[in-house]
Amino acid sequence: MKFGIVVFPGSNCDEDMLYTLTAVMGQKAVKLWHKDHDLQGCDFIILPGGFSYGDYLRSGAIARFSPIMTEVSHHAQRGGYVMGICNGFQILVEAGLLEGALLRNHNQKYVCKNIFLKPAQTDSLPTKKLNPKNTYQIPIAHGEGRYYASAETLRKIEENGQVLFRYVSATGNADEASNPNGSLNNIAGISNIGKNVFGMMPHPERASDPILGNTDGKNILESLLS
């Protein structure tokens, strides 16, 4: 599997992702400049975290029109894998590659802390290798991460098993106290109906190198290789 990490103006997790995939996990990965039209034969496209275009207008709203997004959309439509993390997730919902929207956190705060995630199922690529009974400690860092969708869309993504992760307590309860941003149904990550496009607000790449003291995120990234 060859990974391609798209660099937008204002991306700031591209280097972390590249380091994790190559130095920590021994995978092939390259950076892709947002103005290019060439995915360089990558099988798996990652839209990293950051503040693309300064988060102007709405997070992700302008980045979705970057030249490379045409190829990323085609790649997704052909069934190719695409994953957006944090700002990358915001770009994917703005691009319509994932359903719903990410609104300003309900608590009026930019939240930067470790949270616990629980996989909502284990039949999607990012959750395949995870234990559905376990919780995974992963950092979040965002001001606009409140997952929102119309009642109809929400019902559909729940029924289709498109929810990847929920925010939970250390013991695994998806309660209000463990919901850091007011997301509907504690949703932290979703997939499209085809289960080849993924988005999540938490940052697994920031919890993968043992030197950082937490490798829970590596489980999620390693699941992508299965």
Place this chain on the structure above:
Amino acid sequence: MKFLAKINVMPQKEILDPQGKAVMIGLKNLGVQSLHEVRIGKHIELEVDADSETQAQEKVDFACKNLLANLIMEDYFFELEKKG
């Protein structure tokens, strides 16, 4: 013809607006009475070259639907002014 579009983008009524809530707290602290339900959106102005007002309307509407507003969470409305 040149038109000036004055566009307002507002968070949908049923969606919690944390910015509005925070400003409401500020207004209370300011001591102004009888102010309720603060909601914060965006005001966007832009110029449009078009053959007619209808065409200008269509162009602005397209821009709103596809970039300036996200219809999952926001509503928009605008007015056009003929320039020059």
